[in-house]
Amino acid sequence: MEKYHVLEMIGEGSFGRVYKGRRKYSAQVVALKFIPKLGRSEKELRNLQREIEIMRGLRHPNIVHMLDSFETDKEVVVVTDYAEGELFQILEDDGKLPEDQVQVIAAQLVSALYYLHSHRILHRDMKPQNILLAKGGGIKLCDFGFARAMSTNTMVLTSIKGTPLYMSPELVEERPYDHTADLWSVGCILYELAVGTPPFYTTSIFQLVSLILKDPVRWPPTISPCFKNFLQGLLTKDPRQRLSWPDLLHHPFIAGRVTILTEPAGPDLGTPFTSRLPPELQVLKDQQAHRLAPKGKRSRILRQACKRMAEEAKQKKHHNTGPALEQEDRTSKVASGTAPRPRLKATPQEPGLLTGILASEVKSSWAEWGAGEAPPAPRESWIAQDCERAFPELKPEVEGQRSLDAVDLENEILKGVLEGASRILPALRVLSSLLSSCSDSLPLYSFCREAGLPGLLLSLLRRSQESTSIQQQCWYGTFLRDLMAVIQAYFACTFNLERSQTGDSLQVFQEAANIFLDLLxxxxxxxxxxxxxxxxxxxxxxxxxxxxxxxxxxxxxxxxxxxxxxxxxxxxxxxxxxxxxxxxxxHTPPGAPQVSQPLREQSEDLPGAIxxxxxxxxxxxxxxxxxxxxxxxxxxxxxxxxxxxxxxxxxxxxxxxxxxxxxxxxxxxxxxxxxxxxxxxxxxxxxxxxxxxxxxxxxxxxxxxxxxxxxxxxxxxxxxxxxxxxDLPSGMEKLGTEVAPVFTHSHVVSLVSAAACLLGQLGQQGVTLDLQPTEWMAAATHALSAPAEVRLTPPGGCGFYDGLLILLLQLLTQPGKGDLIRDVAGSEMWTVLWHRFAMALRLPGEASAPEEEPSLSSPQSPEPDWTLISPQGMAALLSLAVATFAQEPQLCLSHLSERGSILMSTLKHLLSPSFLHQLGQAPQGCEFLPVVVLSVCQLFCFPFALDVDADLLDGVLADLTASEVTAHLLQVCCHRLPLTQVELPISLLTRLALTDPTSLNQFVNTVAAFPRTTIPFLSVALLGDQPLLTSDLLSLLAHTIRVLSPSHLSFIQELLAGSDESYRPLRSLLGHPENSVRARTYGLLGHLLQHSMALRGALQSQAGLLNLLLLGLGDKDPAVRRSASFAVGNAAYQAGPLGPALAAAVPGMTQLLGDPQAGIRRNAVSALGNLGPEGLGEELLHCQVPQRLLEMACGDPQPNVKEAALVALRSLRQEPCIHQVLVSLGASEKLALLSLGNQLLPHSSPRPASAKHCRKLIHLLRPSHST
Incomplete structure (x- = not known):
């Protein structure tokens, strides 16, 4: 204190006192705020310290500057700039300000708020009393007692701070709020400066909350369109649609007038409120707001008001107990002998407390209207549902007819008695308040039922229309308006919608609606x-x-x-x-008599209502x-x-x-x-x-x-x-030119979306759209990232964003747009687009987190928001993705391989059974489901079509496997797609199964889990007229046999045998006109014959089946001959009873020994070697097989064929007749020469594998082994 002279007190409040002072040894005049410590809690002192910390770091010409702060034994002292006065004082003295002066103040207020919000600080108590007047006419924002500096992890707040007159709708409803609550307060302040009163002004807290939440702002005719538009933006009730940063800076009312101070941001400052949130942070903010949203509609503001009313009612009840009891006694006497009266039951401690509160409200209403006046039409006021916790609950004593008092009151009204009017009008107002404010359906419905609502109200309306005497009363108009307000409030009650709350509420509601329609x-x-x-x-x-x-x-x-x-x-x-x-x-014609404005407004009320x-x-x-x-x-x-x-x-x-x-x-x-x-x-x-x-x-x-x-x-x-x-309507040829600026320059998301919808339709009719890429990309980015209010269903049941997506697809798929696609694929719009799609899909969990492994029995995911993106819009978006990635395939790969990628998470979700079920149930969902599935499959095929690093491909495969994409593909083919459209999904499934063992297991497990649907589908697909589909399935089945244990192969046997085990499917496939199908069928048979005894038996017992197998040996296609020889060779291996029947294969196999392809020759050699032990020596000799094999062992140019021939000869020599022939042919000498040639190879050269077989065969052919 030794630094300052204290001059005079200039203000006093609950916080303490403010003195004008001067710094010693200088002319600097300051304000000293003395805040007593005594009586303050630890929390209050901590909040005070937080306020000082916030103010210490603020440096802005429109924010009061804290010069110093210190503590004494009893007080905390804050030293700030000295101001000339308060803005509130000007309002009190002058009433309101001219618009040009309001404009200057608006720019300075916005400057101050921009500075605060850029530092992530919320003021939370913006009002005229907290705006000081500086020298030179400027203003300074002060009082940071409720201010809050938000951390980077805090996106929204929930604590209720501020002054009710300037509170935003989300604040009075206790919903999570952000910096836009400050902007609402600025709108209220500027409105008050221009008009003289706040936009929502009343002395009743109940009415104030109702006005803030429900009523539109009333605009005086003197306000300019530009200023009105500015205030409309700030006073938008939906905070998501409220005018905010950065668009606020560019509004014409303040553009170019705002002072922006640029300061280096701290390392941990986070995204300032003055910047548009990135998509991933917007998702986080929405999730945080949803998590912190109140579960009910309880208002702390109204709860406090109700408590005050309760205290007043208790006091009044205490002073008036005698008269009340006397009145109750009179009532009981009048009601005796009649039906029991339903009444509100009170607890013994607080009799009739709710009635006392209603009476208090009635009395205050009469005081507002003035003695002797008929009450005007009431504005609906709100009473918090928490009143019922502070007061006795509503409980019916006895069910019965309407009370006698109510009937008497109705009769008084209908007789035109003024006393009846004086009693009913306040009661109607309170009823309207109660019905409008209470959100607890059960007690509210109980109250309505006991009070005879809505029957009493509708009866009053009906009988008042039938009585000419009541219609002549001076208060008739007010009575009707009040009565209609109560009926309207009743129809708006939530218990008319909640079926589980009340058993007969819907029936009462329907009956009331029918009666009202009769009267209407x-x-x-x-x-x-x-x-x-x-x-x-x-x-x-x-x-x-x-x-x-x-x-x-x-x-x-x-x-x-x-x-x-x-x-x-x-x-x-x-x-x-x-x-x-x-x-x-x-519009009054020239020369016609002028009509007064009130009469004109009244005449337009009815057409407006109609x-x-x-x-x-x-x-x-x-x-x-x-x-x-x-x-x-x-x-x-x-x-x-x-x-x-x-x-x-x-x-x-x-x-x-x-x-x-x-x-x-x-x-x-x-x-x-x-x-x-x-x-x-x-x-x-x-x-x-x-x-x-x-x-x-x-x-x-x-x-x-x-x-x-x-x-x-x-x-x-x-x-x-x-x-x-x-077609384009006549005279609308320039419609596209008129709509384009709305699309590219409007800041209203709903207008951008609607304009895009129209431009898309015009584009489909051949209209050339002159849109600059930079402009439409910026417009699309804004529309996709900013919050949207869906007020109307677009044409054809489309979603809100459908038109924009269709337009983007048109703009990017025009010829010669390769460079543009590249720009779009790397732009912010592309990222925002997928985040918006994920939000519309309501993807489970955060997009940045890896998706948990789902299962076929996983619970239903949340249903997509079809109002945002419909099935048609999804199809357009995925078509856009396919077109983009076809131009930039490496970009697709980078998105798919990125861990936790929003694109990968979205695409996997689109194949999940739960989503496809939801899509099938949606309007037009069945029509666009194939497009969605096929587009996703195309995108998943890109990694397999590119020259991809092995580690990268493994990462993509692991992600797809973890989400059981293979199983989902099979299910979608079985249940969701026509057979003509399953070729691509099966191709992708086959590629996954051939590449990844886990995917193969998923395929087999799905077949085993759902045999009634999968096996019939596979059977039909195998025998269909799509060769590529059949070939892929045959490869998949063959790979299954080759890799997995024989226990999994029964369904393959079932597929080939058919339901009647006639092997008609196998016969059909062996005789298929396509070479690739025949080749893969023989290959499948070759693998299956290694394990299936049933198939070997079928070849023996089923007429003509073996002939079909042998027919392949002479096929014109080399691939078929190779697969057929492989199949016959495996059939001959441990042929058992089938052995004798395979004698017919010897000539064909012998002929294949001369085939140009080494693979075929090797298969034929091996097959003939397998036939020797089956007792077919005579047939082999007849076809000179030993001679041919010996020649190939010594002279075939391919080492693997030589080796196979030697192995075959070792097998055949076990037959005595063949052994003798080999000896007679000098096989030992020929093989000795072959062995010598192997020995003469350089030491650095590896010995061929056939050398060992050659030596062994020479040894076996010696005379000592002839026996």
């Missing part, structure tokens, strides 16, 4: 000049009812929407009639397919109305396409109807007015309330027209 039909049938408010409010309620039906079961939603075409036709007719009734003109209701019954909700079929029936009915030439509906609808409020809803109606009516598409394609309006919407020449969504629906509608017409 009568309300819509009222004269056109009658009061519009009730019709508007009832239609808004109807829209909420439709939303509830969309989320319900198929049976319930179908019954509801079908009734609009049958028993509740009056509702649909009333809507269509209302759309064609002339309203006040949207168009919204029509859109609600037509538009299929994203991700809720159970109601689509029923809604299509309604859309088909509307489409029929729109295509009638005499019906004015089409012209009325088209005329509203440029209306600022009606536009979006009417576009949705047209879009839904065009989906089910090709005739309507043709009519719109010939309607210049409609096409002109659509083109203006694309060009942003029409001012509409929901510009983004309206443009998105317009783009999809145009895509649908081009798709259905298979």
């Amino acid at each position: 039909g009568k309300i819509l049938a009222q004269p056109d000049d009658s009061e519009q408010t009730l019709r508007r409010d009832s239609l808004m309620c109807f829209t909420v009812l439709c939303e509830a039906m969309d989320g319900n079961s198929r049976t319930i939603s179908k019954a509801f929407y079908s009734s609009l075409l049958t028993t509740q036709r009056a509702v649909l007719d009333g809507l269509l009639h209302g759309l064609t009734v002339p309203q006040l003109p949207f 168009s919204l209701a029509l859109a609600a019954i037509c538009t299929p909700p994203v991700g809720l397919p159970d109601c689509w079929e029923a809604k299509e029936q309604v859309s088909r009915h509307l489409a029929n109305q729109l295509t009638e030439d005499s019906n004015p509906l089409r012209s009325s609808l088209i005329s509203g396409l440029e209306h600022p409020i009606l536009c979006l809803h009417l576009l949705k109606v047209l879009y839904s109807c065009c989906h089910v009516s090709e005739r309507l598409c043709c009519l719109l394609g010939q309607e210049p007015l409609a096409l002109g309006s659509l083109l203006k919407l694309v060009q942003s020449k029409v001012k509409v309330v929901d510009w983004e969504e309206s443009t998105e629906v317009t783009l999809y509608l145009l895509s649908l027209l081009v798709l259905r017409l298979q």
Whole structure:
């Protein structure tokens, strides 16, 4: 303290006091913040230290600078810049600021936040009170008590900090949040500076939470379009769609005005919030947010408010016990002799505490309205479900009729008694709050059942419409609005959707919906000049009812929407009639009397509600397919109305396409109807007015309330027209030129996706697209990496990204795009693309981690998000991958060989049985499943088609083996593909099995585990008309016999024998017209005959089968002759009973001794050697076999043939007759010369293997061995 003079106190708060001071021996004026230690917990002192540490490292002109900090015995002192005042004071004095001054403040606030977020610091308490005024008109951000510097591993936060008026929706709902919560607060501050109040302002915390979560921002007419667009971006309720870095810097409202200080980042700073997250970190962030998301909808903010209300209610109840009991006694007397009254049961300690809270809310409501005034229409407020934990639970005492009090109250209302109105209006408001806020379905439904809801509400509505006296009361309009708000809140309750929570809630809900539709039909049938408010409010309620039906079961939603075409036709007719009734003109003609703005807004309320209701019954909700079929029936009915030439509906609808409020809803109606009516598409394609309006919407020449969504629906509608017409509508020749900038320059992901969808359709119609590669690659990267909000199903049931993928496929597969493919394959877009695909597939585990070994019985994986990428989109993406890797095959290899590669993980998942089952169940899944499987197989074939390093190939094989790809390939061929399309998967399976023993075992184990499906498939495939498929299978079976033990071979025997054991399959294969098939069949037989006694017996017993085997010896194809001679040789080896039958093979084998191919000669020599011990000496002598073998042993040019001949002679000499012939031929002398030649070889040359056999045979032919 000896460094400073303390001058005067300038502020005081819960933290302590702030004094103006001056540094000694200088003119520097400072602010000294004295924070007492006494009474503060260890945690509070640690937080204070953290605040000081954060502030110490901050250096920015728009952030208050901490000059010093120190501690005394009793206090912590923080010394900062001295400011001239608070921004909040200007608001209090001046009300609001001009927009140009707000713009200056906005740039400085964004500068300060950019600095904080670039250092991974969240402020978490942005509000006008924390913005100080510096000298020269600048501002400085202060108060870092809630600030948090986030580590590199922390992507989101969950602790609730800040001031409720400036809290973002995710904060008040206690969902995980990130830096975008600060940006929401900036939007609130700037709105307050320009308008004078925060965007969501009320004195009730319940109403505030409701406003933040539900209500749209109300925009004053004085605000400029640029500023409004800036605030709309910041005040977007969905944090994923909120305007954020880096796009925020480039917004026209602040572009070029933001001060960015560049500082070297620390080694462990991590990715700053001001940069777009890499795909792998975005995946990690999404997983962290999902893990930390609250399991319920409990709000700590509302819970604290409820506790305060509970305390107040207890105190009031304590002071008013006498009157309450007296009133209860009177009630009991009145109710005696009637049906027991259902009432809320309270615990003995706290009688009627919930009632006290509701009464407290009612009283505060009356205080807000003012004495003697009829209450205005309430804004829905929220009560936390935790109230029920603080108060007695809702328990029915007795089930019975509605309470007598309720009946009396209803009668009072219907008689027009003002006292009844004074009692019902506050009660309706509280009911609306309770129904809107409580998310615990069971107690809320119990409360509704005890209170007679919704029957009481609908009865009041019905009888009020029948009573003329009540309709003349001054409070009638308010009563109807409040009543409709409660009915609307009831229809929005979640217990109408949760089938497991309450036994009869759905039945009550359905009955209430039918009663409401009856009333709605009568309300819509009222004269056109009658009061519009009730019709508007009832239609808004109807829209909420439709939303509830969309989320319900198929049976319930179908019954509801079908009734609009049958028993509740009056509702649909009333809507269509209302759309064609002339309203006040949207644009007043010159010279016409001016209409006041309030009257104009009122006149447009009803058409807006009608168009919204029509859109609600037509538009299929994203991700809720159970109601689509029923809604299509309604859309088909509307489409029929729109295509009638005499019906004015089409012209009325088209005329509203440029209306600022009606536009979006009417576009949705047209879009839904065009989906089910090709005739309507043709009519719109010939309607210049409609096409002109659509083109203006694309060009942003029409001012509409929901510009983004309206443009998105317009783009999809145009895509649908081009798709259905298979042509460009007349007058739309420059459509591609108009849409291209939306695709390349929009920062709204949904618009980029919709524009890509339209451009893809135009490309398929031959329209030349002038798109620069750098621009469309940047647009695609942004669209794939930024969070997306799917609001509408694209044409043809496509996924959100399908249009973009189809467009990319078109752009990259045009002739002469080789260099472009190379650029794309090495770009960020390529990586982002596969990460987005993996997210849409909901791949199990993190993409960076090696996938665990799955099994055929592994549990079901999460179903892919078909709303993001449909089967058609998957097919397009995989076709794009095949085209890219065909141009850059080495890139494919590097991706597949990389451990934990996102590409490898994705491709393996696409072959898993669980995914293929999900794909088969998806819309259009069966159509695109073969494309998906075949594309994956093509990609997996690349390593086998390249000259690959052995270690690299082993790594790929190990990855595929660990995921049991071989087993999956066999299963997909058996269950998912037609026979005409299994050739490629079987080829890949064969290659894997031939290369890797584990893959071969997986194949055999799969056959053994599922014989009823695999063996019939293999049998049909073997005998099909696809030679390559048959050849691959024969090679696979032969390799199985060659490598595995004989115990695995029974299924191969079964395949060749056939179900009737007639060996028809084997006969067919031996007589196949293709040489390769015959050759591999003989080879398979050769391996099988080594182990199968059954096959040897069949050759002996089955007529003609042996002849077919021997026929191959004389085949014209050398490969067939070689395999046939190999098979006969193995048949002769230990032939047993088959031996005599093989005598017919001797002439053919003898003839093969002169074959030009050494392999055939060697097989023939070995076969003849095997026949000697079978007692066929006479046949061998007849064909002069000994002479021929002796000649080959001495003179064949191939050493291996010589060796085989010597071995054969050693075997044949055991027959006495053959021994004598060999002696008579001078075999010993000839072989002695051969042996001498071997001895004369240089010592450095290796001795041939035949030398040993030669010496042995000479020895055996000596006279001493003749006996």
